[in-house]
Amino acid sequence: MQAAPDKSSRLIYAADLAGTTVFAFEGALAGIAGHLDLFGVLVLGFATALGGGIIRDVLIGAVPPQALRDWRYATIAFGAGALAFLLHSLAQHIPFWLIVTLDAAGLTLFAIAGTEKALAFGLSPLIATLLGTVTGVGGGTLRDVLLAQIPVILRVDIYATAALAGSAVMVAGRALGLPRPLSVAAGGLLCFALRMVSVWQHWQLPVATP
């Protein structure tokens, strides 16, 4: 199944590696906050950065997953995790807005790459949208499960919803026959903007009062 067409351009590949760096760094910091040891911190960085793509690839049958076939992903994830372990006391001084912005960029890159791959495998629009979202938020979900916590994306914030909206726009653009760069740009912009504005405006999804 590895022979399936990989339409990801070099740009998306570079973006994917950049997103991996950001998510691994963040995941490793979450592991440090959870009192994990060095091995646990590296695993949490790896899982946060690559879990979403691995789940996507297992579900569409693209095994071994890209994150395990290309050694660059694991190397970058462990490198970023080790850096977080060494520099975690400095990490407290990173401005909140920089973290939010880099994270929103990572989410956008992963959602775009995941949607592109699902479309390349010929999946239906609904499922391609879901898999784009899973690529964006699956790693964070795995991180929270490993920390024995309810995944944060299921409880608060416009996060998965931003990935879902961006992915849906990409899929709709493809269905409408728009040029691929245009639909990628529109979907990515929506995802990034929706995430940033929702943090700024403290938007939340509705909660049912039990």
Add this chain to the structure above:
Amino acid sequence: MQAAPDKSSRLIYAADLAGTTVFAFEGALAGIAGHLDLFGVLVLGFATALGGGIIRDVLIGAVPPQALRDWRYATIAFGAGALAFLLHSLAQHIPFWLIVTLDAAGLTLFAIAGTEKALAFGLSPLIATLLGTVTGVGGGTLRDVLLAQIPVILRVDIYATAALAGSAVMVAGRALGLPRPLSVAAGGLLCFALRMVSVWQHWQLPVATP
């Protein structure tokens, strides 16, 4: 691998969609009780309804899983989840016995469909029985993991055991050369009856006192 023979009749397909509706509704209610937001409630409904079948399909190599290839499953799961979100205050008035009965019916339908599929893939009797059980209870297990709780099927009630017994009867019937409708009926009846009687009689499995 999608070319593997799908022997599920139209009846089993309809039953599968009906079970999806019940389980998604229940899973969404569990998400509401866990204070999740709208996205989380929909994810919990989806995971509860389709998680078991997805795990089964990934394990036997039938990827993308049926629940991702046929858009009806996701649509029904999200629809039932949204309904639960809107009507959750009414859901408190649903009689306990109606919930138990519908849930037992869903469990039975999923266990039957899962066992049939495992047998169609030529797996051994023991493994077909296990995969039938996984199809019935995998979604509820995933739901509890996402809620950061020990899965309820591992702690109390005759639930997975009912699915296991029904699945084993189906597999035995097949091995003995009984007509397929007969072994499906016998297995399904046993699963449903065992679950209902165990709730009525407060049956529990033994627990070892540590």
Add this chain to the structure above:
Amino acid sequence: MQAAPDKSSRLIYAADLAGTTVFAFEGALAGIAGHLDLFGVLVLGFATALGGGIIRDVLIGAVPPQALRDWRYATIAFGAGALAFLLHSLAQHIPFWLIVTLDAAGLTLFAIAGTEKALAFGLSPLIATLLGTVTGVGGGTLRDVLLAQIPVILRVDIYATAALAGSAVMVAGRALGLPRPLSVAAGGLLCFALRMVSVWQHWQLPVATP
């Protein structure tokens, strides 16, 4: 993909079944300590013993996983789990050092078998090392997730690190063209010795103070 060459010798196969017995017994005891019922105890034994290999096989596309294709694995896992359920009060009298030694042996056997399989599938050295480690510690991780706890391998002890070191030595030996028995022996010995000495000397990995 089942046609991939299985280079595991009869010795490794026997070792694999022995490791399954030890891990299933230990996993079942963890389930008893977690107040699970009989079904839950059996599931925990199964997951602890076979979870690592199943995750590895799903990731490399060797589906259905070996643990589901060969009925001996499930039979042994359930048998050892049932034995633990019946004899758990006696299990308290098993000397600590015997448990640690058998567990270290199981870890070593699983890491070796997992690394061999990953190499047989032609994966890169880095990924083969990771998959050997996953085979050794994936089951224990799944056990802890099912018990809604942070996996112990992420927090304390030189455990996964021992598997990682042994697996890395095997992979390096293969890359250097050493005879296979020699690199297997060197990797296995390192894993076992590192685990035993670390328990004896109370070695721990560094933890970052948040």
